[in-house]
Each structure stands twice: as structure tokens, then as C-alpha cells.
Amino acid sequence: QVQLKESGPGLVQPSETLSLTCTVSGFSLTSYSVSWVRQPSGKGPEWMGRMWYDGDTAYNSALKSRLSISRDTSKNQVFLKMNSLQTDDTGTYYCTRDRHTMGMDYWGQGVMVTVSS
């Protein structure tokens, strides 16, 4: 069955770089796109960016200067790197299977990231 699982550090120092991995199963990264979405506690989600099935990427312009999304199809993994983290980057980070005009139909369990010294 379709599964996505995020992994990465739960605590990041201010100004440091966040590195997260999304490991997928039950579908191919060359057939489906994956988006990263984050959500501060008690607030609405924010779309961060998308790894298209063809390897192209799209980013939220608000984060573009700090964000990079890449993948390793042989390992069924999508990676997120975001630099210069600040306290307002604290929240839960999700990877999702993004079916574009059919919505995000599968979500990982999320990884809680706290930016604090």
C-alpha cells in the first residue's frame, strides 16, 4: 500500500540547515509527484515545494531562496534542505503524494521540527 515516512532531526539550531528525508513505498517517484507541506502548531498548512514525477521542481516563492528539494529514485526518497532556519520555521513537516488536480491523496505521519538554541 502507499506509504510516506519523513525522517530527520527534531531539533535544529537557529541559522542552521534542516535536512529531511521522505521515504516512499507503494508507488514510483517517476509516476507521481511529492510535495512538502509544513504546519505550525494550531495553524493552517503551508505548501513548501514539489518534486515533479519528471524530476522538475517547484518552490513556494516565500521560501525559494532557502529551500532545495531533490530525490533519489533508486532509493525511493525525496529530500528537503532548508537553510538559515529561524524560530518561526518550527512546526510539523509532512511529505505528501501530490496528484496535482486531484489533491494530495496520501500524507506521511509528519516530523516535528523545533528551531531553538
Next chain:
Amino acid sequence: DIQMTQSPASLSASLGETVTIECRASEDIYNGLAWYQQKPGKSPQLLIYNANSLHTGVPSRFSGSGSGTQYSLKINSLQSEDVASYFCQQYYNYPLTFGSGTKLEIK
């Protein structure tokens, strides 16, 4: 960016009631809208896409409607398992944007 404004922010209703949640886009999104349900401590789950298409496995008491800039999610015969926050999301244009959510409780 397209702003998504949801109302109400919170809602309390009785079991068996019908509730409606509204979502207004800052410009026409041509039915490029999804609705998600997020239960406490869980990840969001897709309910509706293309404004009115029910995602596989979602109970038929959920329905979506609307066009242009105005959209709504209706829940018929409210059940206890519907206690959750609900978010709309537009995918008509980048960046994809979400509403701030509606928290639904049982009265």
C-alpha cells in the same frame, strides 16, 4: 499569492446536524480546490478535489460545491468521528495555498 479565507474559524454542532464550511479565494480558482480533514494529532486526509469530487473511501455525507471564488464543504448527519479541523487548499496557481482552518466540535 492567492489567499484562502475560511469561515467560520470554529463551529459547534449536534450529532445528526448538517454543517457547512465556507472558503473564499482572493481570485477565481476555476474549481481548483481540495478539502482536507485533520483529526487531533493526525495528518490531514483528502476529502474532496476539483471542488466537488469525492475522494475514494470518503463517506457520502461529505460533499463539496462552489465555483469562481466561493466554495463550501457540507457534512450531512454529523457523526462523532467528524470532530476535526477542516482545511481548504487551492491548486489553481503557485504557490499552492491553504485556508487557516475550521475547527468542528460536537455540541
